[in-house]
Amino acid sequence: xxxxxxxxxxxxxxxxxxxxxxxxxxxxxxxxxxxxxxxxxxxxxxxxxxxxxxxxxxxxxxxxxxxxxxxxxxxxxxxxxxxxxxxxxxxxxxxxxxxxxxxxxxxxxxxxxxxxxxxxxxxxxxxxxxxxxxxxxxxxxxxxxxxxxxxxxxxxxxxxxxxxxxxxxxxxxxxxxxxxxxxxxxxxxxxxxxxxxxxxxxxxxxxxxxxxxxxxxxxxxxxxxxxxxxxxxxxxxxxxxxxxxxxxxxxxx
Numbered sequence: 223x224x225x226x227x228x229x230x231x232x233x234x235x236x237x238x239x240x241x242x243x244x245x246x247x248x249x250x251x252x253x254x255x256x257x258x259x260x261x262x263x264x265x266x267x268x269x270x271x272x273x274x275x276x277x278x279x280x281x282x283x284x285x286x287x288x289x290x291x292x293x294x295x296x297x298x299x300x301x302x303x304x305x306x307x308x309x310x311x312x313x314x315x316x317x318x319x320x321x322x323x324x325x326x327x328x329x330x331x332x333x334x335x336x337x338x339x340x341x342x343x344x345x346x347x348x349x350x351x352x353x354x355x356x357x358x359x360x361x362x363x364x365x366x367x368x369x370x371x372x373x374x375x376x377x378x379x380x381x382x383x384x385x386x387x388x389x390x391x392x393x394x395x396x397x398x399x400x401x402x403x404x405x406x407x408x409x410x411x412x413x414x415x416x417x418x419x420x421x422x423x424x425x426x427x428x429x430x431x432x433x434x435x436x437x438x439x440x441x442x443x444x445x446x447x448x449x450x451x452x453x454x455x456x457x458x459x460x461x462x463x464x465x466x467x468x469x470x471x472x473x474x475x
Contacts, residue, residue, distance in 0.1 A: 244437040251286035261370020277418035308410035311386030319402030334367035341367035403439035
């Protein structure tokens with residue numbers, strides 16, 4: 223009975239986490255405090271301890287976390303013509319994604335324009351479709367985002383191109399073992415958005431796609447959050463089965 227109960231608990235956890243979506247596998251980094259937020263890859267090791275993903279169009283996405291913050295670099299290698307305060311990068315997140323058609327209050331987007339150190343935070347839940355159902359809110363005091371132009375220290379190309387750095391406090395979106403995730407850059411000269419995930423089709427530069435079409439950001443090494451909820455549920459279920467089994471044995475004796 224004990225083995226059967228534990229097997230059922232494990233099966234339940236696996237089934238609950240088996241749904242597939244396009245994923246970014248982020249990782250823990252212990253050097254986040256060394257990041258220089260100037261909108262570019264400042265020194266060769268700066269973003270090396272982060273995960274790598276590439277979207278269509280040459281957009282490179284680097285992500286990492288230190289338990290309390292998510293670090294994101296959007297490195298848009300092909301863009302060589304720039305428009306200050308018109309080009310931008312955006313990162314959107316939601317904890318425990320439920321794939322809603324419209325943004326809810328737990329959906330957040332962070333936008334930074336080229337040449338700026340003043341990000342914009344958007345929260346879902348608005349009733350106005352013309353605003354993509356988002357509302358501008360006050361920035362978290364620890365949020366950092368900078369839009370800049372890369373140089374010779376960039377890991378991928380010495381030719382100057384746009385890049386955007388983000389430090390997003392986890393407390394804004396909440397701790398989870400899985401996040402809905404969307405990242406994009408806008409090239410105003412080409413009037414085109416380049417984004418991840420691949421199944422997103424943008425209507426125009428001001429359009430943020432439905433959270434139902436976002437991909438997922440997960441931590442395969444189980445380091446985000448520090449003690450994830452599925453494991454907590456599994457351990458709790460196992461201890462419950464053990465307790466009930468022993469209690470039943472004692473009652474028979």
